[in-house]
Amino acid sequence: xxxxxxxxxxxxxxxxxxxxxxxxxxxxxxxxxxxxxxxxxxxxxxxxxxxxxxxxxxxxxxxxxxxxxxxxxxxxxxxxxxxxxxxxxxxxxxxxxxxxxxxxxxxxxxxxxxxxxxxxxxxxxxxxxxxxxxxxxxxxxxxxxxxxxxxxxxxxxxxxxxxxxxxxxxxxxxxxxxxxxxxxxxxxxxxxxxxxxxxxxxxxxxxxxxxxxxxxxxxxxxxxxxxxxxxxxxxxxxxxxxxxxxxxxxxxxxxxxxxxxxxxxxxxxxxxxxxxxxxxxxxxxxxxxxxxxxxxxxxxxxxx
Amino acid sequence: xxxxxxxxxxxxxxxxxxxxxxxxxxxxxxxxxxxxxxxxxxxxxxxxxxxxxxxxxxxxxxxxxxxxxxxxxxxxxxxxxxxxxxxxxxxxxxxxxxxxxxxxxxxxxxxxxxxxxxxxxxxxxxxxxxxxxxxxxxxxxxxxxxxxxxxxxxxxxxxxxxxxxxxxxxxxxxxxxxxxxxxxxxxxxxxxxxxxxxxxxxxxxxxxxxxxxxxxxxxxxxxxxxxxxxxxxxxxxxxxxxxxxxxxxxxxxxxxxxxxxxxxxxxxxxxxxxxxxxxxxxxxxxxxxxxxxxxxxxxxxxxx
DNA sequence: TCCTCCTTGAAGATCAAGTTAAACCCCCAA
DNA sequence: TTGGGGGTTTAACTTGATCTTCAAGGAGGA
Numbered sequence: 001x002x003x004x005x006x007x008x009x010x011x012x013x014x015x016x017x018x019x020x021x022x023x024x025x026x027x028x029x030x031x032x033x034x035x036x037x038x039x040x041x042x043x044x045x046x047x048x049x050x051x052x053x054x055x056x057x058x059x060x061x062x063x064x065x066x067x068x069x070x071x072x073x074x075x076x077x078x079x080x081x082x083x084x085x086x087x088x089x090x091x092x093x094x095x096x097x098x099x100x101x102x103x104x105x106x107x108x109x110x111x112x113x114x115x116x117x118x119x120x121x122x123x124x125x126x127x128x129x130x131x132x133x134x135x136x137x138x139x140x141x142x143x144x145x146x147x148x149x150x151x152x153x154x155x156x157x158x159x160x161x162x163x164x165x166x167x168x169x170x171x172x173x174x175x176x177x178x179x180x181x182x183x184x185x186x187x188x189x190x191x192x193x194x195x196x197x198x199x200x201x202x203x204x205x206x207x208x209x210x211x212x213x214x215x216x217x218x219x220x221x222x223x224x225x226x227x228x229x230x231x232x233x234x235x236x237x238x239x240x241x242x243x244x245x246x247x248x249x250x251x252x253x254x255x256x257x258x259x260x261x262x263x264x265x266x267x268x269x270x271x272x273x274x275x276x277x278x279x280x281x282x283x284x285x286x287x288x289x290x291x292x293x294x295x296x297x298x299x300x301x302x303x304x
Numbered sequence: 305x306x307x308x309x310x311x312x313x314x315x316x317x318x319x320x321x322x323x324x325x326x327x328x329x330x331x332x333x334x335x336x337x338x339x340x341x342x343x344x345x346x347x348x349x350x351x352x353x354x355x356x357x358x359x360x361x362x363x364x365x366x367x368x369x370x371x372x373x374x375x376x377x378x379x380x381x382x383x384x385x386x387x388x389x390x391x392x393x394x395x396x397x398x399x400x401x402x403x404x405x406x407x408x409x410x411x412x413x414x415x416x417x418x419x420x421x422x423x424x425x426x427x428x429x430x431x432x433x434x435x436x437x438x439x440x441x442x443x444x445x446x447x448x449x450x451x452x453x454x455x456x457x458x459x460x461x462x463x464x465x466x467x468x469x470x471x472x473x474x475x476x477x478x479x480x481x482x483x484x485x486x487x488x489x490x491x492x493x494x495x496x497x498x499x500x501x502x503x504x505x506x507x508x509x510x511x512x513x514x515x516x517x518x519x520x521x522x523x524x525x526x527x528x529x530x531x532x533x534x535x536x537x538x539x540x541x542x543x544x545x546x547x548x549x550x551x552x553x554x555x556x557x558x559x560x561x562x563x564x565x566x567x568x569x570x571x572x573x574x575x576x577x578x579x580x581x582x583x584x585x586x587x588x589x590x591x592x593x594x595x596x597x598x599x600x601x602x603x604x605x606x607x608x
Numbered sequence: 609t610c611c612t613c614c615t616t617g618a619a620g621a622t623c624a625a626g627t628t629a630a631a632c633c634c635c636c637a638a
Numbered sequence: 639t640t641g642g643g644g645g646t647t648t649a650a651c652t653t654g655a656t657c658t659t660c661a662a663g664g665a666g667g668a
Binding site: 001002004005008044045046060061064065068069071072075076078079080082083086087091092093140281282283284 | 382390
């Protein structure tokens with residue numbers, strides 16, 4: 001295959017009219033340029049330049065080759081320009097994962113700001129459950145993903161590079177007419193007599209309830225198993241019981257309920273952004289992470 | 305500037321799906337390929353490949369770069385092909401295509417003048433039918449070719465670079481004693497009652513007849529199918545019927561016929577010179593084109 | 609669990625791309 | 639004829655990129 005550097009030299013010799021001029025342009029010695037041209041002619045098997053008293057004149061083959069060289073160099077310049085565009089975030093795409101409660105509250109804020117800031121970048125979001133997110137991260141279906149953990153089952157930072165986005169407190173949901181509805185904050189210890197509405201058994205918030213109840217010295221009585229936080233809020237609103245939920249899960253509050261802080265008496269979950277350690281990240285991904293953390297900082301009050 | 309060898313490696317890794325496969329193709333060690341890719345990524349300042357459990361997948365930048373690489377490599381292959389062609393043709397030869405009617409009238413004038421002007425250049429002419437000419441253009445058997453089209457089936461200028469040489473009017477051939485033999489010009493409308501002599505059914509001039517007859521409001525009655533214009537003229541001369549022909553097809557007029565202009569009442573065909581867009585043309589080809597256009601200009605009166 | 613396939617890193621060998629220095633060629637002027 | 643100046647070429651050498659080998663490490667499948 002032809003050597004592009006040599007082609008470029010040929011082009012400059014033809015355009016500038018002499019080996020010396022081309023050598024100056026490339027900060028080479030004339031001798032070096034001469035040798036490269038000789039090799040190029042050997043490669044193509046025919047003379048490309050006619051040595052004349054005053055400089056060089058291309059042969060037919062030289063003409064053809066310089067014309068092709070212009071195209072090749074133009075194509076290479078185009079390639080570099082395109083790469084610069086991607087690095088400059090005028091182009092690119094990224095795919096990220098999230099889970100439902102954040103997909104319905106925090107993430108839309110991030111996406112909205114990111115799209116405003118980098119309108120050219122194609123953004124794909126996949127919402128799934130925890131185990132699927134881990135799998136998608138591992139096999140590369142998503143480049144990064146939002147995840148969560150509690151203090152008793154921390155994610156191992158050796159498996160993924162983890163960045164804490166914010167702490168998502170556990171809040172108490174009570175009916176509008178409940179005796180605690182007006183309180184700013186209550187303690188788990190005050191709730192020993194209550195009936196509870198929980199998510200399906202294996203849902204993590206159930207464990208939050210059991211652990212914090214146990215810490216407060218009682219064993220919760222379960223009145224109802226809900227399928228999602230909307231259903232849970234509806235049941236709370238009609239007085240069937242009270243419930244726990246991550247703060248972000250109830251940013252869209254049901255009109256018939258009140259949200260009360262539990263302070264430090266209930267554990268919070270950590271919201272994390274994860275990506276594979278071995279993955280060299282594209283500029284678009286780094287930019288997205290930065291936007292996401294900005295939004296988290298700006299809106300931290302709402303999730304407390 | 306990007307290193308083409310590395311680009312080629314990237315392309316092969318992407319296409320073959322693994323570093324090992326690309327290394328085998330190039331008879332390199334996998335380690336060497338891995339190192340080159342790493343350097344390429346360092347050069348462009350961003351990841352190009354995502355290392356995955358099952359092989360490699362290109363990033364956005366990787367996709368863009370491989371696409372450009374294909375073009376660059378294609379361009380370089382074209383350069384080498386052109387050089388090989390020049391080398392094989394002993395400096396300054398060219399091959400062109402034509403079709404019979406021009407090969408028997410216009411083209412000899414061009415060749416005669418060109419040989420006088422450039423005696424050192426070897427000239428090859430291949431005469432063939434339309435479809436073969438297209439194929440020979442595409443696979444490089446001819447560097448340029450004369451072609452023709454009518455207004456209802458124009459050649460696509462995206463496929464070939466086209467230069468109009470001249471318009472070849474459709475003329476009427478009548479016997480010496482025919483009622484219209486003395487006329488300078490007639491209209492298709494005057495020919496509704498005539499018997500026609502045509503070329504074989506799929507010949508384009510048959511379509512010219514049907515279209516212009518239909519435009520003039522009649523359906524032509526066919527008296528004879530001729531194999532070439534000489535035969536057609538002979539049949540016309542004995543009064544079997546009249547015929548249509550491109551003006552250039554009857555520059556060598558049969559003594560027993562008269563040629564009458566049809567003005568705008570019959571469509572003319574366009575005579576074109578075509579060459580491949582991606583072909584950088586040798587000086588000999590450019591010179592030939594220029595001579596050809598000169599001859600067309602000088603002799604335009606004869607083809608009208 | 610081992611085995612296999614693949615990728616990566618470190619260290620060294622090799623060869624092409626550059627250098628310098630000197631010669632050469634051709635035209636031109638004294 | 640001779641000398642000088644533009645330019646190119648050759649020879650010999652240096653250097654650094656590009657390969658290799660060897661070894662380690664990771665992930666999937668029997």
